[in-house]
Amino acid sequence: MDNSVKKMKTSLDCIPCFVRQALEASKMATEDKAKQEKALKRVLLELEKTSLEGKIPPDIARKVHRIIRKVTGNSDPYKKLKDEYNRKALRMYPNLKQKVAGSEDRLLTATKLAIAGNIIDFGPGSKFDLEKTIGEVLVQDFAINHFNRFRNALQKSEKIVYLGDNTGEIVFDRILLEELKSKEITFVVKGGPIINDATVEDAKFAGIDKITQIRTISNGEPGTGPKRNSKEFIDLLKSADVVISKGQGNYEALSEVNANIFFLLKVKCPMIARDIGVKIGGIVVKQSR
Amino acid sequence: MDNSVKKMKTSLDCIPCFVRQALEASKMATEDKAKQEKALKRVLLELEKTSLEGKIPPDIARKVHRIIRKVTGNSDPYKKLKDEYNRKALRMYPNLKQKVAGSEDRLLTATKLAIAGNIIDFGPGSKFDLEKTIGEVLVQDFAINHFNRFRNALQKSEKIVYLGDNTGEIVFDRILLEELKSKEITFVVKGGPIINDATVEDAKFAGIDKITQIRTISNGEPGTGPKRNSKEFIDLLKSADVVISKGQGNYEALSEVNANIFFLLKVKCPMIARDIGVKIGGIVVKQSR
Numbered sequence: 044m045d046n047s048v049k050k051m052k053t054s055l056d057c058i059p060c061f062v063r064q065a066l067e068a069s070k071m072a073t074e075d076k077a078k079q080e081k082a083l084k085r086v087l088l089e090l091e092k093t094s095l096e097g098k099i100p101p102d103i104a105r106k107v108h109r110i111i112r113k114v115t116g117n118s119d120p121y122k123k124l125k126d127e128y129n130r131k132a133l134r135m136y137p138n139l140k141q142k143v144a145g146s147e148d149r150l151l152t153a154t155k156l157a158i159a160g161n162i163i164d165f166g167p168g169s170k171f172d173l174e175k176t177i178g179e180v181l182v183q184d185f186a187i188n189h190f191n192r193f194r195n196a197l198q199k200s201e202k203i204v205y206l207g208d209n210t211g212e213i214v215f216d217r218i219l220l221e222e223l224k225s226k227e228i229t230f231v232v233k234g235g236p237i238i239n240d241a242t243v244e245d246a247k248f249a250g251i252d253k254i255t256q257i258r259t260i261s262n263g264e265p266g267t268g269p270k271r272n273s274k275e276f277i278d279l280l281k282s283a284d285v286v287i288s289k290g291q292g293n294y295e296a297l298s299e300v301n302a303n304i305f306f307l308l309k310v311k312c313p314m315i316a317r318d319i320g321v322k323i324g325g326i327v328v329k330q331s332r
Numbered sequence: 333m334d335n336s337v338k339k340m341k342t343s344l345d346c347i348p349c350f351v352r353q354a355l356e357a358s359k360m361a362t363e364d365k366a367k368q369e370k371a372l373k374r375v376l377l378e379l380e381k382t383s384l385e386g387k388i389p390p391d392i393a394r395k396v397h398r399i400i401r402k403v404t405g406n407s408d409p410y411k412k413l414k415d416e417y418n419r420k421a422l423r424m425y426p427n428l429k430q431k432v433a434g435s436e437d438r439l440l441t442a443t444k445l446a447i448a449g450n451i452i453d454f455g456p457g458s459k460f461d462l463e464k465t466i467g468e469v470l471v472q473d474f475a476i477n478h479f480n481r482f483r484n485a486l487q488k489s490e491k492i493v494y495l496g497d498n499t500g501e502i503v504f505d506r507i508l509l510e511e512l513k514s515k516e517i518t519f520v521v522k523g524g525p526i527i528n529d530a531t532v533e534d535a536k537f538a539g540i541d542k543i544t545q546i547r548t549i550s551n552g553e554p555g556t557g558p559k560r561n562s563k564e565f566i567d568l569l570k571s572a573d574v575v576i577s578k579g580q581g582n583y584e585a586l587s588e589v590n591a592n593i594f595f596l597l598k599v600k601c602p603m604i605a606r607d608i609g610v611k612i613g614g615i616v617v618k619q620s621r
Contacts, residue, residue, distance in 0.1 A: 055369055058376075059355050063348040070344075080344055084380045087347075091376040095369070 051295040053095040053103055054314050061090060061107050063168050064238070068111040072120035082114035100314070101271070101292045104166070105263035108237050119236035121165060128163050128211030128239070129248050131173070139218050142181070150194055153219040155180050158307050158326045160215025161208060161290050165239040167311040173211075180309070186325030193285075193305045193328050200284035202227045205255070206297075208290030213241045213249045216289065220254055227256075229279070234259030234267025240292075271296045280304065291315050297331070304331035340584040342384040342392055343603050350379060350396050352457050353527070357400040361409035371403035389603070390560070390581045393455070394552035397526045408525035410454060417452050417500030417528070418537050420462070428507050431470070439483055442508040444469050447596050447615045449504025450497060450579050454528045456600040462500075469598070475614030482574075482594045482617050489573035491516045494544070495586075497579030502530045502538045505578065509543055516545075518568070523548030523556025529581075560585045569593065580604050586620070593620035 065086040069079040086107050093103060112118055119125075139156055146152035159180035162171045197203075203225045207213050213232070220228065230251050233240045241249075246257050259268035260276060269275040271293075280286050280302040287305055288297055294306045294315065306329045310321045321327055354375040358368040375396050382392060401407055408414075428445055435441035448469035451460045486492075492514045496502050502521070509517065519540050522529045530538075535546050548557035549565055558564040560582075569575050569591040576594055577586055583595045583604065595618045599610045610616055 055355060055358075055365070055372060058372060059348055059352040062351045066344060066348050076344070080384070083344060083347060087376045087380040091373045091380065 051099050051298060051315070051318055053098045053100050055095070056314055057095075057100050057103070058090055060168065060312075061103060062086065064104070064166065065107050065111060067165070067168065068108060068120045068238070069115060071124070072111055072115035072117035075115075078115050082111050085110050085114050099295045101296050104292075105237065105261075109263045112236075121236065121239045124165060125210040125236075125239050125245065128173075128209075129214070129245055132160065132163070132211040132214035133249065136214055136217070139177075139215065143218060143222070150197070150222050151190065152181070153222040154190065154193070154307065154328065155183075155326070157212075157215050157219040157289065158309055158328075160212035161307070161309045162311070163209050163211040163239070164290065164311055165209075166291070169311065176309075180326055183326055185328055186310070186321040187319065187327045187329045189305065189330040190328045192330050196285045196303065196305070196330075197223060197225070200225050202283045203285050203287065204229045204231060204280055204283040205287045206231045206289055206293045207241045207246065207251075208293065209239050210241045210245045211239075212289065213245055213251060217249050217251050217254070219287075220251065225284075228254075229258050229283075230255040231258050231260060233262040235262035235264050237262040277302070294319070300331065302331065305329070306331065340388050340587060340604070340607055342387045342389050344384070345603055346384075346389050346392070347379055349457065349601075350392060351375065353393070353455065354396050354400060356454070356457065357397060357409045357527070358404060360413070361400055361404035361406035364404075367404050371400050374399050374403050388584045390585050393581075394526065394550075398552045401525075410525065410528045413454060414499040414525075414528050414534065417462075417498075418503070418534055421449065421452070421500040421503035422538065425503055425506070428466075428504065432507060432511070439486070439511050440479065441470065442511040443479065443482070443596065443617065444472075444615070446501075446504045446508040446578065447598055447617075449501035450596070450598045451600070452498050452500040452528070453579065453600055454498075455580070458600065465598075469615055472615055474617055475599070475610040476608070476616045476618045478594065478619040479617045481619050485574045485592065485594070485619075486512060486514070489514050491572045492574050492576065493518045493520060493569055493572040494576040495520045495578055495582045496530045496535065496540075497582065498528050499530045499534045500528075501578065502534055502540060506538050506540050506543070508576075509540065514573070517543075518547050518572075519544040520547050520549055522551040524551035524553050526551040566591070583608070589620065591620065594618070595620065 065083050069082040089106055143149050143152045159177045162176040207216055207230055232246050233242050243257055246252055261267045261270045277300055286302050290308050291312055294308055308327050310316050310323055310325045316323050354372050358371040378395055432438050432441045448466045451465040496505055496519055521535050522531050532546055535541055550556045550559045566589055575591050579597050580601055583597055597616050599605050599612055599614045605612050
């Protein structure tokens with residue numbers, strides 16, 4: 044399998060997954076079955092009209108979830124789940140700190156915990172067990188292991204941009220952030236709700252605003268920040284000595300960008316698995332160049 | 333949960349499942365990615381247009397698979413899989429006969445084997461292990477157990493209509509058919525290909541044409557037989573002393589029909605599970621009245 048960095052394409056296999064996501068989001072957004080059906084059907088029509096050519100999966104996900112929010116009138120369908128996992132992860136925080144403190148290699152443990160937290164993802168649609176995942180990841184080998192390069196790059200870095208992914212997960216990111224010594228760290232979240240992605244509110248809840256500055260990228264709605272593929276945002280990434288990129292969505296969007304990005308993720312989707320050459324469940328620290 | 337007989341409705345939850353089925357069927361039908369995409373998108377449009385009101389899932393499945401056949405130009409996308417499971421089941425036949433011969437209760441064992449064979453279903457999209465399922469079902473309790481009524485009804489019956497379901501599975505049906513003593517038995521298959529449902533060709537391959545007469549119902553194409561909800565077909569069911577109905581699709585279509593139907597099935601779909609009040613994996617012998 045070719046592990047070179049290239050842009051993720053949207054596959055036909057993504058279509059049933061978007062439809063499932065749309066159904067799940069609709070049901071969380073409203074109890075009104077007529078609205079659920081209207082939202083789901085609007086998504087079917089959008090997917091029928093949309094050319095997959097040149098689009099990455101997050102481009103289409105933004106459209107899908109924007110439709111759900113609009114048709115159901117619920118601006119944040121995953122709110123309850125998001126709050127639940129934020130609280131759950133924050134309760135785990137003292138124990139996670141102990142795991143780092145008691146480990147032989149603090150940075151390695153913190154990195155693995157940040158990757159374990161990436162299981163809290165309501166995009167792929169498979170169920171997960173957070174506690175079990177933490178235990179597994181701590182003793183699991185990296186399927187792609189650029190960890191030594193990551194450690195070396197961090198030691199020399201003055202400016203870091205850290206791209207967060209999901210709620211709850213960002214408490215695990217805080218664990219890793221607290222191990223970083225760089226002068227300037229920017230933590231990036233979504234400027235508005237999409238699936239269970241972390242927002243500014245979540246970053247504050249996790250206490251991250253006290254240790255880094257926060258910036259936003261767009262959730263698909265106007266005024267929520269620059270798009271992830273905008274010049275403004277790519278310039279930010281290029282200006283950093285190291286970019287830490289969490290999760291599948293950031294990998295799909297940024298695998299082609301010419302910046303010093305380390306992708307930290309747990310593989311949960313068959314299309315990403317194929318693209319990155321790692322089996323479902325694999326953990327990855329992959330440098331972009 | 334209410335176990336009374338009522339017509340299965342198509343739920344919004346069926347939509348992602350139809351889309352997944354359409355993708356799988358398209359990929360089996362053709363290697364041409366443009367045709368796969370065209371077929372899948374035509375299905376999205378059809379699902380968007382279709383009112384779920386008053387429709388049972390098989391009504392929509394017929395439309396979906398007709399589109400796939402038409403757009404890809406492949407009249408039988410599951411042909412290879414179907415042949416594989418027909419051959420596999422036929423190789424198992426001598427061993428299955430031994431299980432019946434060596435059992436304390438031949439009819440019970442044959443009934444359980446017929447239900448175990450119902451796992452060979454490429455509609456629901458979950459993977460299955462045929463050998464493992466046979467072992468499990470033989471020692472599994474019925475989740476709905478009208479087996480004694482079934483045995484009594486069979487003893488008195490002169491005329492039986494047996495509604496087959498899938499390829500491969502029909503070899504298991506042959507095992508049960510060979511235990512029946514009634515004078516007149518009619519075995520019903522689809523008049524043309526849909527998913528991995530058995531056709532006349534498959535019934536002949538399994539040797540069933542030598543022990544019963546064969547009739548067909550429509551696969552959604554003209555000229556393939558009466559529709560399952562037609563007066564002609566319902567009259568056939570009513571004329572029988574006992575109807576043996578295999579699988580989920582027949583249950584969805586006929587759970588409301590006023591005939592002496594025994595539904596034999598393994599529950600594989602969450603919507604059926606909810607309707608019939610049995611967990612996924614459960615085995616059922618359920619009388620309609």
